[in-house]
Amino acid sequence: MPHTDTETRDLFDRTMREHARPDGPGVRVERVGPVVRQVGGTDDWNGVVWSAPGLDAAGADAAIAAQIEHCTALGLPDFEWKLYAHDSPADLGERLRAAGFVAEEPETLLVASAQLRAGPAELPEGLSLRPVTDAAGAELMARAHERAFGTDGRRLLHQVVKRLAEAPEDFVAVMAVDGDGEPVCSGRMELYPGTGFAGLWGGGTVAGWRGRGVYRALLAYRARIAAERGYRYLQADATAMSAPILRRLGFTELGTTTPYVYRPTR
Structure with a gap:
């Protein structure tokens, strides 16, 4: 890895944000003025992934207004601005809220060596691993997501089915299932060729199996x-x-990121 956390974060900003790749088939990445955004259909993730480091107050307000216009014109149900704590200007979050974006729970940006974290997937007795390779598996994966997080899994189902059908080569999905075939945990991984980064998503475990090493496996x-x-x-x-x-497993914190979501009024 680079020598310092700042160097690692800079590498992440450059390869994964400024030069972002589409996260699945049927979507595209656009650089529009001082921002980079992903654009897709109503069931895809749409949002800003990067903004220029030197963005000032006036430029931020103009960019925010442009993204609202873009979202509204396409008839999207929602549009996210993925804000990182080190993005500028320092009050960008306040400006997003003032424009009608709603801040969701912040998340921690964590990075680790893939080689050091690789190992046997040791599950507790009664569970087994099952790769997700088709629509039936995707349905079970969405059910695990709903049970673990208490949220609607329909968008996840759409995205996984589409990914498996059209571009499975850089996508990994897996579940832990019990003896009855019921999913108790699921996780995805997006591989980004040419970046050196693999993104981990999901990983939620249903309440009765938490604290027993399922997530770690x-x-x-x-x-x-x-x-x-x-x-x-x-x-x-x-x-x-x-x-x-993840911290206990050796991941390093590089900062925080907060999803700011805009939902046009109908």
């Missing part, structure tokens, strides 16, 4: 695949639930 499984394919870094935007686990 799915992490080891994905880390091994990333390392085998030549990726140096694992990256996660961790919730308050998963961040402590």
